Amino acid sequence: MTDQFPERLHYQNREYSMCTNPLEDYFELTGIRPKFVETSSALWRGYEGKWVIIHDRLYLIGIDGCLSNGTSAFSSRFATLEDIFPGFPKRVFAHWYTGTIRLPYGNRLDYDHGEYGSSFEYDLMIEVSKGVITSTTIRENTVPEKTSFSLEKIIERIESKEALKAQETQGDLFL
Amino acid sequence: MIYFYSYLALGFLTLVILYTTHRIREPRKHSSTLKALFHSSPRHRIEWKERLLESIVIPLTALFVVVVWPYALYKYLVILYMNFNPRPKSSDEEFSVDVAHLIEELSINEIESRERVYDPLGSVPDLPFGHLNSTWNTFLHKAEAYDAIWSFEAHWKPRWGSTVHKVGYALVNQKKHQPGAFFLTLNNETWPSES
Incomplete structure (x- = not known):
């Protein structure tokens, strides 16, 4: 197994590497996992999440990854927060995560x-x-x-x- | 000698066919923009071992296919067959709610009023279960006659991996008192020191 790229968390005015994947819990609870394209052997999950803690609450504020277009085997596009959380393009409260x-x-x-x-x-x-x-x-x-x-x-x-x-x-x- | 060359030619043809079908079935994994992004990132370092592996394994695999193409073709057909005819999961590989996990029976209104999610920044829908609302609605549509909703909690140990703490709601047939479909609100892997 290859060492994986961590997520990113902004906390107390510092940027940290986060060795936890809260978004995976969301996919587990909904039973739906978007078709992320694995762009590197160091990123099996296919995306990097950007997180922030504001007033002791965890928020997802961005996602770097590609989604398979599904129409063609050779096409993909950049993922956005709205692809996973419709109506929330900028910030998502991670209430599902414990x-x-x-x-x-x-x-x-x-x-x-x-x-x-x-x-x-x-x-x-x-x-x-x-x-x-x-x-x-x-x-x-x-x-x-x-x-x-x-x-x-x-x-x-x-x-x-x-x-x-x-x-x-x-x-x-x-x- | 002609037979030997024919054999190798068939092996090369098999290699081309396998590679082409693999490329067609798998989506393109690298876009030029992402490649540049990852290669420019200071965090992206390809270990020399990985480079060596790639420069040896790939040519060796190609050589293997050309030389031993009947066996390679057989293995590929087996993999294709298994993809189209997956082995059904055994019961201990999938979680299901047991009667012992059930806690209390609740009405839909009671559940939805207590599972409302609040966020001062408005980053969650004002709906029961927040971002999990659509999953909750899908679960409710599975309810049949004589089904009641019960809350449950379980510590499930799969065949592989550590114990998973599961909490949620399950549909229970009131006549048979048998749990069926469930909706998870918590699915937390616990480590030996925590359980």
Whole structure:
């Protein structure tokens, strides 16, 4: 299995890769799956969803993918939100989704060729119930137990590490 | 020698036929715009192993078909036959609502009033079950005489994969007390640490 392109989530003024596919749950519940064209072995589902969290609610705001036209074996067209949610071209509230969203963050610790198998320094875990965010947890993957940190402290630690590296490099330049 | 060349020629012809039918049956997977998009994306990296695999596997497969075309043709016909005559799924591969999963009987009005979805940004239809409304209506049309609607909840373990938490509503024949068609509102895969 090939490592798959993640979804994209805009959350707290940052863009994250999202290793969860809430739209697949929608297709499961409706029993209808649009005929997305698989354009790459790294994108078996045939689309990339763009998501945003506004006031603790999960919204789908875009979709990148191609739909098979059905009239000819060689034709396809770009998918839009309205193809899946008629009457909602710009934003869809993901009320059907209950589960955990995983947002990997920081340096990659281990590469796994399986779907979303790679591990990173941190995982921001967002619990969602019927489209509403109920809790968030930061999981640090370098320690065996779950540890709670605030996102701001994690960012500070990473930025200070990067600043330290930059200082060391500059110091080397002057040697 | 002429027979050997004829054999290889038939093998090459078989390769051309198989490739052509495959291209006709499968939709075009790459558009020029998308190819450019993916190739320009910094996230798109083709591992050298994949490149090596593609440069070896495809020519080897073509050579295999040309040399062993009777077997390749036989396998292709078997696959075609299976596509047109799929094996019916066994009962443990598909979920069905059991009497033990049923919770309570409800009227349509009760269900629709409690399953109204609210969104302050107006990104959901003001209908029962929101974006799942049409699926709900399709489910209601399946109701027959003596059918009542019950809510249900189940933790279903398929043959492959982890347990799936399913919640929804099912049509139950009141005379036989037998659940039938169902409508899902939750279909959540749970992992061993969560169940």
